[in-house]
Amino acid sequence: MIVEDAICSFCGCLCDDINVEVEEGKIKRVRHACRLGSSKILGHERIKAPMIRRGGELCMVSYQEAYDRAAEILLRAQKPLLYGWASTVCEAQKKGILLAEEVGGVLDSTATVCHGPSVIGIEEKGLPGATLGQVKNRADTIVFWGCNPAEAHPRHSLRYSSNVCGRFTPEGRAGRKIVVVDVRETRTSKNADKTVIIQPGTDYEVISALRMLVAGKGDVVPDEVGGVPKAELDGLAKTLLAARFGAVFFGLGITHSRGRYKNIDNALSLVTELNSHTKFVIMPMRGHYNVGGIGQVLAWSSGFPMSVDFTRNAPYFNPGETAACDLLAKADTDAALIIAADAASNFPRAAVEALAKIPVIQIDPYENPTTLISEVVIPSAIAGVEAEGTAYRMDGMALRMRKLVDTSYPSDEEILSHILESVHRLQRGLER
Amino acid sequence: MISGRTLAQGAGCECKMSPDFLKAVSLCHLSKGDYDALGLCEGKNVQLKNEFGQVVLAPKVDAGLRQGMVFIPMGPWANVLVGPDTGGCGTPQFKGIEVEVEATDASVLEIRDLFRGLRRAQT
Amino acid sequence: MIIKGGIVYDPANGIFGEEMDLCVDEGRMAEDGKGEVIDARGLLVMPGGVDAHSHIAGTKVNTGRIMRPDDARLGIEPRSGVCRPCTGYTVPNCYAIGYRYARMGYTTAFEAATPIIEARHTHEELEEIPILDKGALTLFGTNWEVMECVRDKDIGKLAAYVAWGLRSARGYGVKIVNPGGGEAWGFGSNVKGPNDPVPNFDVTGAEIICGLAQANEMLRLPHSIHLHFNNLGKPGNYTTALETLELLKDIKPSRMRQVVHVAHMQFSAYGGTSWRDFESKAPVIADYFNSHNHATMDLGQLLFGSATTMTADAPLEYGNARLTHNKWSNHDIELEESSGVVPMVYFRKMLVNAVQWAIGLELALLTRDPWKVLMTTDHPNGSPFINYPEVITLLMSKPKRDAEMATLHEQLPKRTSLGGIERELDWTEIAIMTRAAPARILGLEDKGHFGPGADADISIYDLRPEEVDPSRDHALVKKALAAAKYTIKSGIVVSQKGQILAAPPGRTLR
């Protein structure tokens, strides 16, 4: 059987043209996906059964035992952290928010180690954006700033940006100007008309210089900014102004560097100002396929898009205090549920060390470094492959992921529902 | 030092316990100039060190890098060198980190070894 | 359930403040009922409120939340009882939307603008809003396929496309925003009026509006086209409004209803040539509605304080952002639309804002037939819906209006006729403008009235219409309207004296 137009559940492109060949309930071939997507969809060795750590070793247990133990850990904790949520569907995210409310925990997503600064920038300035199809149909000038889609979002250029043809962009790549701004040459810069190499940590200065040049105040710009000669920056400003429809895509190169959210704030201002001359939009290159979704679901349920603290029954948001890395760095959390993300690999070492000191519940299809420091491990179905649900693309477009094959593993949503039931049962027991 | 995504890192990141993932991310990209200046050759590794930790990685020449800059694919090896401070915004600074780099004969830690000793004592 | 002894206002059935009992059976109004008895002796009883135009779900609403953590903090209510936690004032979270409408006695609300391609997001949020029945209008006004059908004068194909779009988007009706403008905004410009050609498409806004109106009637949809004019929010735009309304006066409605519903009329009743000589043209607009029967409107009343402007009129939002130097979100939607969000504060001492405030009230008071005017604030553009009791009491009390005007910019009386208007609306008129008329205008047969079989959505207020004089006791009235004594949704008491007792999910109407 061939499942046509399946959605790839790897990166924020959510390519929806994937053909998957299924034979006897197993995925045999994946067509149209890139290397990242097909390796995800094809899958590999899984965690076999739920496990609880006893005497230092993880021992297999029943699902019910694992749910009960997880509930116990969460209820016993003063301030449990419920972290991850990027590689699962919105249905699971909704259940997770309810669980965080019930146990009085902090819910944070992987956004805080990738585009968290973008979210804060947007809180400061708003987001002048568009759907990806708008870029495809109209953009004649595209800037990739601190991002490397050729390696992180391999089909972005073919489906949505530099190389695709659209109604007002019939020539595709040939009709477009592609600019890359980065601290190094990358695979993406090989496809660019112009690459501007800046010194690491100077994004803010370079954007400020561009804002001045765009506003016609170039006289205040020094001869060199971020290692780039003024003349080159002036050329870049002219390119931006000459666009009929311009798009800026930005990545972790700018959110992870010195300045962090201030860089984004500045980039958003640049794009806002460009709109008094021509048409420009800007978009963060979201990494995990549904990291956008957790931001959306959290915003409509709690009013805030990440790092939400429910310990006082009312949502409280203060990144720097309520983000996962901050909680861990200050030993301000005493248990963690890690779902659909690998905190042990992606957090700074000191945060991982702190995580290893508190009881950790892991919900994931695969073994990974987080498993090594977990007390309870609950294997789940792969959302978007073995379980259906909604996901939000990097441009905020909601798409429905189908189930491609059957599985005996419970979905993230089911697991969380069971933990919630155990929590309710324990709460009733405590009341009595 | 900057850390970031690569194709191989992405393809392996759902399968982190495999040897492929180790090969894909326990790398230190550097310029040809720095490679030569450190006296590196086949079989030698690099040790990176800063106030947050130290880690041994396999060197890889990357023509896209300028001298004085190293790139490590994102993952647990790179994060040994990342500090936990978020500057009040929730996100650690994963890029633009100062590190000392030198050649070494030590070998790269396997992933389980990287996490060994971290496990919480059973109570 | 039996509701005993209330003073019932059910204008759709010719009941104007009569003491009577109401019966509920299985969630619907019935001839007789049993079980729970609610004592409403002497109290004001009306059908549950229906909001025909509000921005409560979807991409732009959530963008408003994401870009406004300041706003979220303004409305925090901890989780308690059956309630999930609430946040937000102008952009409340989903739970707050459901509970707050219900507390005021509202049981139905319509999201006013959803692009087809982003409808899934809208429905995800609608589903999460508790208690209310809700629906979403679907945007068609600057859509490539629509413009091509109109250009080719193929109304049959257009109707087929509209039918497909509504079905795919689970939409309730046809919304048109700044026709043609979204396409122009795709390259950063705008159309200047209904007769300005849309770049690259060889059609005009006027042709789009008429084409969609014809398609709407060909499909015999329950609601008419729902229109946000070109040039909205600009001085002198009342001529655009009149010109556009004239285009539609000869189209035959396929049902007993209007041919066009005008969204937030307040924002399109502006005189003057610039903000400097800005003035109200509400009297001219009201005259037009008084002498024509093909159009209805909702107010889009503006109140002082915080708001969040959000609309599929993206160039308007860019203008707002430049004007206020506030943060700006824009969202272009491929093939279909564009949209924007900008936070806003309206000030008493700013003449323009004061005139805008007056225009909404003038429109409601000068239009004679209350069936043509819905009370809305275009939530959260003019003000959040939570302030409806303020609007209602302004309409019911001349002394309140006078007292309010005395605190506003001193030049206001020169720019508006409001000061000279004596009319004070009564409970029948309020029941029409907030219940009966929105249901009729939307074509919701089971809402907005108490006839047998209608949805048992009922609001009972702690007010004795036979004793209280809203003109004088407006503060009392406002307080009573803010928290109904009982709100009953499909036969279930969901709110009592401001406390949420039950939070059933509510239906999506389509």
Ligand code: SF4
């Ligand atoms: S670009 Fe992203 S979504 Fe598309 S196939 Fe590759 S990994 Fe999947």
Ligand SMILES: [Zn+2]
């Ligand atoms: Zn509106």
